[in-house]
């Protein structure tokens with residue numbers, strides 16, 4: 336059996352895959368098993384932040400791999416400590432908990448918020464967390480419960496209680512929700528899986544105001560928006576406030592699994608020895624890759640993200656078949672007259688990998704995609720959008 340047949344026979348069918356096997360890659364180019372070339376504007380859903388097989392990242396990862404591949408959290412290791420330092424210095428957060436995925440990072444954020452409230456009130460009276468309609472926070476039972484989309488709340492119940500859903504189009508309703516025994520407001524600055532929609536500055540300002548007035552924590556899920564994708568290290572940095580807790584994953588590991596929950600001053604002492612853990616969390620190889628990633632995210636690279644994002648918008652805004660462009664930085668949603676799935680299939684056929692989010696076409700290119708490759712891919716996308 337070939338790869339596709341083996342998959343059909345043995346892999347749980349939870350994914351609707353594109354008809355394409357990725358055999359190898361270099362930077363923003365990928366090749367299938369027959370050697371057909373693709374320009375990758377999806378980066379494994381924002382994970383391959385510098386594309387495939389990036390030289391510097393490979394060196395960082397392999398060097399660590401040949402020294403120590405895993406220690407467990409019973410011992411110290413240099414890449415974990417160094418990565419925590421880089422994350423805190425870059426964001427102003429105080430402490431980091433490492434897990435292996437976005438969902439796990441969000442679980443930590445939720446546990447931290449609840450424990451903070453328990454310590455403050457002495458009971459579970461303020462355990463509710465306000466999340467947003469159309470959000471996405473992960474696939475565990477609790478992060479699904481946090482996810483404000485009804486489609487995810489079926490057939491797997493009972494779900495974890497304690498989540499209230501606010502409509503980001505209706506900031507005025509936040510204040511009343513916050514009266515209902517809450518400890519935190521949790522949000523993505525750009526709702527990625529929900530359709531690449533940035534929150535309005537009005538909604539964010541109201542969330543910040545209500546959090547302050549009601550003494551709630553602000554949790555920002557930067558799993559997709561973080562690590563420079565928005566043109567700043569974190570998307571919240573565009574909105575003029577600082578969260579109490581933030582989570583990130585996807586791009587952080589450069590393609591290896593790692594998630595991080597960053598704790599600000601108000602919650603830095605909430606988790607103590609034994610209160611939380613993860614066997615593989617802060618895996619040294621993943622951390623070494625993430626240290627390399629963090630070290631590259633300098634102002635020059637971030638300016639390059641903004642320049643590429645402006646180029647894409649300039650090319651596509653008002654183009655034939657394009658109804659609108661949403662998102663921030665190199666996290667772009669395109670509303671099209673032609674069905675998104677059809678455009679994606681046509682692009683793949685023509686050697687360009689793009690994604691969907693709800694009814695939109697979604698672009699998540701590598702932050703360092705060479706301009707000439709980007710131009711070539713956008714030209715093909717533009718043609719397909721106009722058909």
Ligand SMILES: *Cc1c(COP(=O)(O)O)cnc(C)c1O
Nearest residue numbers: 436437438471472473527558559
């Ligand atoms: C992808 C994503 C998650 C879940 O991350 P996993 O690594 O798949 O667990 C959570 N929140 C947001 C905003 C995401 O984009």
